[in-house]
Amino acid sequence: MDTELRSLGDIDFAGDDRVVPFQVGALDIRGRAVQLGPLLDGILGRHDYPVAVARLLAEMITLTVLLGTSLKFEGKLIVQTKGDGPVELVVADFTAPGDVRAYARFDEERLAEAEAAGRTSPTELLGTGILAFTIDQGEYMQRYQGIVEMKGESLHEMAETYFRQSEQIPTILKLAVAELLTRDEDGQSRHHWRSGGLVVQFLPDAPERMRGADLPGGDAPEGAEDHNPDDDDFWSEAKALVGTVKADELSDPEVGAERLLYRLFHEHGVRVYPAHDVADNCSCSREKLADVLSGFSAEEITDSVQDGHISVVCEFCSTTYLFEPDELKA
Structure with missing residues (x-):
């Protein structure tokens, strides 16, 4: 040592x-x-x-x-x-x-x-x-x-x-x-x-020296060198x-x-x-999720509301983001 x-x-x-x-x-x-x-x-x-x-x-x-x-x-x-x-x-x-x-x-x-x-x-x-x-x-x-x-x-x-x-x-x-x-x-x-x-x-x-053969060995022209990197x-x-x-x-x-x-x-x-x-470090953010939710229709936004707001949880970092329905509809 x-x-x-x-x-x-x-x-x-x-x-x-x-x-x-x-x-x-x-x-x-x-x-x-x-x-x-x-x-x-x-x-x-x-x-x-x-x-x-x-x-x-x-x-x-x-x-x-x-x-x-x-x-x-x-x-x-x-x-x-x-x-x-x-x-x-x-x-x-x-x-x-x-x-x-x-x-x-x-x-x-x-x-x-x-x-x-x-x-x-x-x-x-x-x-x-x-x-x-x-x-x-x-x-x-x-x-x-x-x-x-x-x-x-x-x-x-x-x-x-x-x-x-x-x-x-x-x-x-x-x-x-x-x-x-x-x-x-x-x-x-x-x-x-x-x-x-x-x-x-x-x-x-x-x-x-590292390139594998272009053709399998059985199909190679007679006399051709078949190089295997291994x-x-x-x-x-x-x-x-x-x-x-x-x-x-x-x-x-x-x-x-x-x-x-x-x-x-x-x-x-x-x-x-x-x-x-x-x-x-997770790349999620409230702004990115808001952009995604902004593409929802008014009906989809309404269907997503629970307890007065929309909750989105990032699968990667488990951070919870809360959105009010009115801010998305606007």
């Missing part, structure tokens, strides 16, 4: 809720690492989700943060699942440069049945459906959406399928979620959520190194992103860049 600390030198460690970009030039890989703490407590705490749902949403938040911090423009990344399982919808969106919000929708009765039967893996909770990635660059730009079928035992395997099929970038993802119980100065027990994540991508300077020695070594990461290392605050990266890649030299802050 002393040798490790000396090698890390005077690095200002990122800590929680900050994404650390990195590059290993010797292996032609780039990526980002993150550990989330207070951000998760803020989002999950206000919804009081069942544990199985909270863990799934925490993974989705971690995945979205890792991918969203790669945006090079002022825009939004939305990642969501939609399936026929007990957890019908899991969605997280990242608004550049670092605002995060998320929520999940589930069927309480079906979830209780699944938990009683011990069917709480991501695939059992989500069922059959899709994983969608949406990039929104603003009002005057066309949205981009990539959709893949939910295949795999975990969210990170489903996301890797997306990168393999849609982006065609060799990608490894690691996600881990942990629950911590601590005691405050008064001896009261406190529950905390933590997560950690790592994304590694093979991005060599020579593009032909056969590249650098990428094979990178995958082997990342494969040694344990779940508790990803989320352990005593390890941290920089120390984890050093453990994995110190023999090749790993360069870390300034960390990106991420925060639990």
Whole structure:
């Protein structure tokens, strides 16, 4: 440990809720690492989700943060699942440069049945459906959406399928979620959520080294070279190194992103860049909701009135907004 600390030198460690970009030039890989703490407590705490749902949403938040911090423009990344399982919808969106919000929708009765039967893996909770990635660059730009079928035992395997099929970038993802119980100065027990994540991508300077074959091997012209990025020695070594990461290392605050990266890649030299802050910030507002409600007809407004006013609750942050019928009709 002393040798490790000396090698890390005077690095200002990122800590929680900050994404650390990195590059290993010797292996032609780039990526980002993150550990989330207070951000998760803020989002999950206000919804009081069942544990199985909270863990799934925490993974989705971690995945979205890792991918969203790669945006090079002022825009939004939305990642969501939609399936026929007990957890019908899991969605997280990242608004550049670092605002995060998320929520999940589930069927309480079906979830209780699944938990009683011990069917709480991501695939059992989500069922059959899709994983969608949406990039929104603003009002005057066309949205981009990539959709893949939910295949795999975990969210990170489903996301890797997306990168393999849609982006065609060799990608490894690691996600881990942990629950911590601590005691405050008064001896009261406190529950905390933590997560950690790592994304590694093979991005060599020579593009032909990462490009998959244009044709399946059986259809290629005779004598044509069929290059598979997985056969590249650098990428094979990178995958082997990342494969040694344990779940508790990803989320352990005593390890941290920089120390984890050093453990994995110190023999090749790993360069870390300034960390990106991420925060639990919802983009909802009274003005935005008023704009939506202003499109309602007078009859729809009347039908929406309860106890003399219209109440709207943001699904992401649970904030309640009250509107008087007269202000909307005006």
